[in-house]
Amino acid sequence: MRGTPGAVLLAGCALAGLLVGCGETDSGAAPRADGPPLTRVENELLVSCGGDPGWVPSAMVNGIEPAIPRSEIEAALDAIATEPKLSVETSRVLPQGGRTPWKLLAEDDDHLTIALGDWTFEGPARDAMTMSLEREGEGWKWTGHGNCWHLAPVLDDGTWVNLSSTKPLDTTSTTVTVDVTELACTGSRDPVPHLDEPSIVTTSHDVTVYWTSRPPQGAQECPGNPTVSQQLTLDEPLGDRVLLDGSRWPPVPIG
Structure with a gap:
């Protein structure tokens, strides 16, 4: 990566806050065990306009x-x-x-x-x-x-998935339903088979979701990507914490 000597992959549970799902979950989308595929330089995330x-x-x-x-x-x-x-x-x-x-x-x-x-x-x-x-x-x-209308963390692997919600989030359950949309040109494919496991980082104030997908091979048309509903499994209910979409910098509230 140009201009970023010493870049290292941000992985594991060494993030600020606790990484949810370093073990298996029973339902919903299980958080990935190796952490979000983000890149850091001298303790700062790398960001770009794409x-x-x-x-x-x-x-x-x-x-x-x-x-x-x-x-x-x-x-x-x-x-x-x-x-x-x-x-x-x-x-x-x-x-x-x-x-x-x-x-x-x-x-x-x-x-x-x-x-x-x-x-x-x-x-x-x-x-x-x-x-x-x-x-x-x-x-x-x-x-x-x-x-630069879509500033986002630089990914070490995969492409970003945008998270949103048109309905109020259930803050009393460990299962939360969100809408996901791939951001890259994918030829309007069904995103579900290509989604990676989400990474979920929690603090006492918020829960940030980093979700990526596998990019398609070769050139793709951009007719508009479909949005589908998916379930997230949290370690505990949201309560009064804010659910954030990590595909933007800074992360933005979902819902």
């Missing part, structure tokens, strides 16, 4: 310090903002060229991921963007930019 590279949430506050001179990045942004073939797209997001406020989210020898607009520890504002640069000779070339 795919590689990822960055740590703290980078969204003040950015990371670039290994190359900041003037080199600013010169590249100046060139990108005034390049005739690009300026129609880039001048709007770089109105002041290299003097446009920016933060560096991730970096390696050949790639830079830059944040434009307002970003906080919890992610970007609605109109904020990322911009990707790639090394070309002695300089940098633009390879794309876009909004």
